[in-house]
Amino acid sequence: MNYKLDFIRSQFPALDKDWTYFDNAGGSQTLQSVAERISDYLLTSNVQLGASYNVSQESGSRVNQGFDFGKELVNAKHRSEVIYGSSTTMLLQQLSKSLVQTFQEGDEVIVTNVDHEANVGPWLEMQDAGVNIKFWEVNKETFELELDKLSELITEKTKLVAVTHASNVLGTIMPIKEIAELVHDAGALLCVDAVAFAPHRLIDVQELDVDFYVFSFYKVYGPHYSLLYCKQEILECIPGINHFFIGNEEGAYKMQPGNANFELSYGYLGYKDYLEACYSEHFDQSAKTFREKAVKVYDLFADHEEQLSKKFIEFLKTKPNVKIIGSEEWDKDIRVPTISFIVNGTKSDEIPIQVDEYMIGIRYGDFYARRLIESLDLMDNQGIIRVSMVHYNSLTEVDQLIQVLDQII
Ligand SMILES: Cc1ncc(COP(=O)(O)O)c(C=O)c1O
Incomplete structure (x- = not known):
């Protein structure tokens, strides 16, 4: 299949300028179709x-x-299961404010030390209500969160497990369906942060059988706006956080104080336009539904991303002074193309500034996965250097970055 990268890039006006964007896990470029719909709504x-x-x-x-x-x-069953808010951080705060009212002293919540703090902090606050928090900790050698460790942590008191679908530092994809089974067997709920996953793979909340699932559109080619899926039977049982007269029959609205943002809710339809256009550009017209088309398009994206990962990881592996922080595999089933590394003897803040000169945007830091960086003893190193790619990046751009880094490290 010929990947029509020129067509893809032409849909993002910002990519027509001189900069190469490799900080996509921080925020992706915006589709013209999204910006146009937002503008049209407002005007x-x-x-x-x-x-x-x-x-x-x-x-x-x-x-x-x-x-x-x-x-x-x-792929939610009902429209009322989809809650909108200003950010993932805010939506998880709101969810925790509601859920804590259903928990009792001595109940347990499991969080990871890999997650972005957005999916840790709100659950930790439940300690004030007597909830005990347990940490599912990363294996510092393999950078993996191991399922048997989770099984050891789960007890009959476990009420909730909060985990990332893909780490915004390690890039590793977690086996969410398997985790959901473990968690549900124990009678607990599963909350998944998909912010670092959603820009790369098609989501199917029914297939994954998650209870709560959240991500942000500004990393998925849209505006600063976020979506929280909440399974219907749970949504019906948890207290709302909107006005007292907004009842269960209002579905998502009971979790949306101040309501959804109208122009952004409508504007994000531009992402659907884009996926459909990508489908028409690459395939015959045999797929009937949007989901059928989306599956095919996302497969194309994933194949292309795998090539980007392969090229960059192969380069990093030629450098004896570089350590990849995460899996050294580029397989699309194992990771997304968010690739982090450190350079022995060099603090991470020293590298991106040298790359800036070449109009290539990468960055360093802890990326708010502070607990992960602390546990790997990398705070004094100024964290890690992260190169985060998406389907609109080209192999030529990766080559250019490699040439620059080759001189620096
Ligand atoms: C994995 C992950 N989760 C959560 C967040 C927070 O998202 P938001 O900025 O929408 O609150 C981020 C932001 O970088 C992230 O990378």
Whole structure:
């Protein structure tokens, strides 16, 4: 299959400039189709929803189309299971505020020391209500979170396990379906942070059988806006955090104080436009549904990303003074192309600044996975250097970065 990278890149106006973006796990470039829809909403239908006049009806229908797409994108059973908010951090804070009311003193929650703090901090706060927190810790040699360690931590008191779908530092993809089985066998709930996974692979919350699943559109080619899936039967049982008169029958709205953002909910339909255009560009028209098309397109993206990972990891492995922080495999089933490393004898902050000169954006730090960087004793090293690629990056861009790094390290 000929990967039409020129077509793909042409959909992102920012890629037409001189910079190479390898900080995509921090935030991806925005699709023209998304920006246009946001602008069109604001300029032609920005009124309050729910009134009888025509423009309000039109706005309502646009926002509902956006909500339908959110449901389709994650393959939720019901539209009401999809909650929107300003960020993943905020949505998880809101979720924890609700869930804690259903937990009792002595209940247990398991978090990891690999996760971004967004999926750790809100659960730790439950300690104030007498909830005990246990840490599922990374193997410092292999950089893996091992399932048998999780099994050892789970008890009959476990109420919730919070884990990442892909680490924003290690790039490793976690076996969420297997984890869900373990967690559910113990009668507990599973909350998955998919922020570092969603830009790379198609999500299917029903297949994964997760209870809560969250990610942010600004890393998936859209605006600063986020989505939290919450399984219907759980959503019905947890206390809402909206006004007292917003009841269960309101579905997601009970978890959305201040409501969803209308222009961004509608605007993100531009991502659907893009996936459909990518499908038409690469395939005959045999797929009928959006999901069928999306599966094919995401497979293409994953194959391309695997080549990017391979090229960059192979280069890093030629450098004796470099240590990859994460798996050295490039297999698309094992990792996403978020690749971190350290350089022996050099602090991580010294490298990106030299790469900047070549108009290539990479970065260093702990990426708010502070506990991971602390556990690997890398805080004094200024954390790790991260090169995070997505499907719109080219092998030529990777080559350019390699040439620059080859001189520096
Ligand atoms: C893995 C991961 N989880 C959560 C977050 C937080 O997302 P947000 O900025 O939407 O709160 C980030 C942001 O970098 C992240 O990389």
